[in-house]
Amino acid sequence: MAETKAAGYLQDFRARGDAIAADCTRCGACFRACPMVAPAGLSEADPEKTAAGIVDLVTGGAGTAEAVRWASVCSGSGHCIKACPEGINTRFMVQLARGFARRRRGEAPLKPAWRESFQAMSRSVRTLSRLQMPPEVLARLRMYKKAPREHPPQIVFYTGCNVLRTPHIVLLCLDVLDLLAIDYEVMGGPGECCGVYQFREGDFDNNARIAYASIDGLASAGASTVLSWCPSCQVQLGEVSLPGYEARFGRRPFDLNPFLVFLAEKADALAPLMRRRVEKRVALHERPVLPAVQAAVRRLLAIIPGVELVEIDVPRVGTQANSLSVLPAFKRELRERELAAVAAAGVTTLATIYHACHREICDAGDGKSFEIVNFMEILGEGLGFAAEDLYKRWKLMREIDEIIAETSALIAERGLDLETVRDVLLAEFGAR
Ligand code: SF4
Numbered sequence: 001m002a003e004t005k006a007a008g009y010l011q012d013f014r015a016r017g018d019a020i021a022a023d024c025t026r027c028g029a030c031f032r033a034c035p036m037v038a039p040a041g042l043s044e045a046d047p048e049k050t051a052a053g054i055v056d057l058v059t060g061g062a063g064t065a066e067a068v069r070w071a072s073v074c075s076g077s078g079h080c081i082k083a084c085p086e087g088i089n090t091r092f093m094v095q096l097a098r099g100f101a102r103r104r105r106g107e108a109p110l111k112p113a114w115r116e117s118f119q120a121m122s123r124s125v126r127t128l129s130r131l132q133m134p135p136e137v138l139a140r141l142r143m144y145k146k147a148p149r150e151h152p153p154q155i156v157f158y159t160g161c162n163v164l165r166t167p168h169i170v171l172l173c174l175d176v177l178d179l180l181a182i183d184y185e186v187m188g189g190p191g192e193c194c195g196v197y198q199f200r201e202g203d204f205d206n207n208a209r210i211a212y213a214s215i216d217g218l219a220s221a222g223a224s225t226v227l228s229w230c231p232s233c234q235v236q237l238g239e240v241s242l243p244g245y246e247a248r249f250g251r252r253p254f255d256l257n258p259f260l261v262f263l264a265e266k267a268d269a270l271a272p273l274m275r276r277r278v279e280k281r282v283a284l285h286e287r288p289v290l291p292a293v294q295a296a297v298r299r300l301l302a303i304i305p306g307v308e309l310v311e312i313d314v315p316r317v318g319t320q321a322n323s324l325s326v327l328p329a330f331k332r333e334l335r336e337r338e339l340a341a342v343a344a345a346g347v348t349t350l351a352t353i354y355h356a357c358h359r360e361i362c363d364a365g366d367g368k369s370f371e372i373v374n375f376m377e378i379l380g381e382g383l384g385f386a387a388e389d390l391y392k393r394w395k396l397m398r399e400i401d402e403i404i405a406e407t408s409a410l411i412a413e414r415g416l417d418l419e420t421v422r423d424v425l426l427a428e429f430g431a432r
């Protein structure tokens, strides 16, 4: 078990900043490749000077106004990583600069800046997951009551937090693992946080403390492979925390890989298990954050009988939909452009991949010529599984009172506090 109470994690991040500064030539290629530059009003900024400003931030300086602005709008697409001739993880560099810039800005302690949003997320995840899953299904996730094990599982399925607001996606993932007879343990939820809330605000000490405790928790299952569902967790743990953990403690307790990439590697085993034709023409709602996941989804769609993939030529930006909230007009423009392109392509289905994107657009097919479902629903349909998307159902209802009325028996049965449920539903679906 790592010593998670050790002080001085901030110094570890400073050392990583210094190492980047030593390698970076300030060529500006990362800035030129970034899709957020123009929408953030930075088209006129000098790429070399802005990159130098980022390096200044990660080494303790004030940077430049352009560098601070660039860091503040980073959505994690990763276009910059491929552009760097020095092999620097530029996504980490820019997001590290964002944290250091926020540290400089805030005279007040850092914790309040992330605590409120973290608590709101925790409450939403706990309430929505309990509202959608009866105890026997929650038990299937084995997150709240773990059965003792004689042998370590083959893998750990790490949900992260937020996918539990759309639990049908997780349940379909577990159905597929069961079908493949893979022995797994499910971990995640707000108690096993990846640390992104703290990292974003530059609270590096708390980020490391929380993320390293989660890494120890995941490692305690004894599996050498942990599969992430969430791209934000994959980036946060895979690019920020596991390298930091390894540098500090001299070991990396497991490999972290995206679940869908793992599944695509099993495509040949899954193909003969298909039970149904799925007559759909499918466009993908994609994010560039993890190119291997984009390839994996294509590989898996190809084994579902009846599915035809229709490529849509629209820009792909960000980690998930919420990563673009920093530039709302740009986000809206991308969404409208994509929905118009999907309608024009005459597809039956727009398939989301990640959960935050699904939450954001799952209702946007209402009244249109195409449905919006998650990719796992299509894969599940081919394999003979179904899990109802209650989140979409509730989002499509126009009144919170209607949702409360529909779920009142569940609220009582599961012992949920009605006012908390109402607050969570209001925050989630708005007062429509
Ligand atoms: S990760 Fe994406 S948004 Fe962030 S700096 Fe790189 S290209 Fe720009």
Ligand code: SF4
Binding pocket: 023, 024, 025, 026, 027, 028, 029, 030, 031, 051, 083, 084, 085, 086, 087, 088, 090, 093
């Ligand atoms: S592309 Fe790489 S070397 Fe060039 S400025 Fe960006 S981080 Fe530095």
